[in-house]
Amino acid sequence: MNEILFDLSGRPVTVLETAIAGGLMLLVLIFWLVLKTVREIRLRAETDTAAAERIHELESHLSQLLKSQGEMTGRMQTMAEVFGSRQSDMMRSVNERLDGMGHKLGLSMSDTSKQTQESLRHLHERLAIIDRAQRTITDLSGQVGQLQAILSNKQTRGAFGQGRMEAIIQDQMAPSTYSFQGVLSNNSRPDCLIHLPNGAPSLAIDAKFPLEAFNLLRNAESDDQLKYAQAQFRKDFSKHIQDISEKYLLPGETQDTAFLFVPSESVFAELNEKFEDLVQKSHRARVVIVSPSLLMLSIQVIQSVLRDAKMREQAHLIQAEVGHLISDVSRLNDRVGKLQSHFTQANKDIDQILISTDKISKRSRKIEDLELGELEGSREEGSQAEEPLPLASKA
Structure with missing residues (x-):
């Protein structure tokens, strides 16, 4: 209508x-x-x-x-x-409702837009985190590939074990207490020689653990391959132990025990768990197998020994310094006694001075009392002399 x-x-x-x-x-x-x-x-x-x-x-x-x-x-x-x-009226009501709906719709769209922007911002932040994590994973995979390439090559693997061993020793010991690739009298070159004090023989450390057969053990897929890998590992490990015992254990030049450094804790644990016979064989050959943690512990023990030896070498100097220290303490005691006597005499002088000042103050108070008495007497005499004057004037 x-x-x-x-x-x-x-x-x-x-x-x-x-x-x-x-x-x-x-x-x-x-x-x-x-x-x-x-x-x-x-x-x-x-x-x-x-x-x-x-x-x-x-x-x-x-x-x-x-x-x-x-x-x-x-x-x-x-x-x-x-x-x-x-x-x-209907048009006005419709317009009011349309305005209200438009205002509410605008607020809702504004809130939705803010929430959308906030969600997009969080999404961008998470995407950036994921991107960084992906780059980190990519770098890590590249590093793992490089590590695998290092471990697959015998020379580079030896350099890797040598690097870990050198890093541990350099962090724990002074440069004068060790040497890398030192030459022995039989022209052999151990990876590291630890110089012990008091002219004691050096301790030899080898960092070339045979990992080829050990990797065969991990990659074995059948019983035959496992048996072959175990036999090959026992053969290579026994040969390496024999080489260390023959080359690095020289009487009077090196210690009667040498270290075989294993650059991996997992390899060390698996070796002690599955090849206990080889570990016992190495002990009989006076070759101690050490992991990175055991090498650090051994280095700390050697540091304690070096410190004690250095303390013993410097014992006479320490005794002389203690004697000088005792004489200095006795002189200090004498001087403190003299200073105490001076303080005692000074306290006595101060007490005498206080007694004198007390007497002076008492005498000054007496003098002050005498002056006040004379002034009061003069005032009374003056008043008595002035009283007859009015009578004389009246007469």
Whole structure:
């Protein structure tokens, strides 16, 4: 009913107003037809009295019709006003609701946009972390590949074990207490020689553990391969132990025990767990198998021995310094006694000074009391001399 059909001179025309205008035009057309009919009847009434009565009736009906038309027009205007006010109220309510919905929609879109931006920011941060982790994993895989390439080559693997052993010794000991690749009297070169104090023989350390057969043990897929790998490992390990015992255990030049450095704790644990016979064989050959942790512990023990030896070498100097220290303490004691006697004499002098100051203060108070007595006596004599003067004046 309130739908706008078209605009007339800038004013919107609704369906209701169009219907009202159509009804009015219909009533006007009916009224015109009735008037035309009345005129015809009047023309006929001049000749027919019955027609005159009928015309009278028609006129009465016409007056009633006009009255009804007026009432209908008033009602239609009232309805148009009511519909117009209701239409404006409805439009205002609809506009208010649309504004509220637009405001809520804007706030919701703003909150959604903020949440989306925050989620995207967190997503970018996590992607950056994942990217860094991926780069770290890539670098680590490259390093593992390099380590595998190092361990697959005998010379580079020996250099790797030598590097770990050198790093441990360099971190724990002074440079003058060890030497790398030192030459012995039989022209053999142990990987490291630890120089012990008091002219004691050096301790030889070897860092070339045979890992080829050990890797065969780990890569064995069948019982036959496992047996072959175990036999090969026992053969290579026994040969290496024999070489260390023959080359590095020289009486009077090196200790009667040498170290075989294993650069991996896992290899050391598996060796002691599965090849106890080889470990016992190495002990009988006076070759001690050490892992990185055991080498560090051994180095700490050697450091303690070196420290004790150095302390014993410097014992006479320490005794001389202790004697000088005792004489210094005795002189200090004498000087403290003299200082104490000086303080005692100073305290006595201070007590005497305090006694003298006390006497002086007492005498000054007595003098002050005497002066006050003389002043009061002079004041009394002056008052007595002045009293007879008024009597003399009266006389």
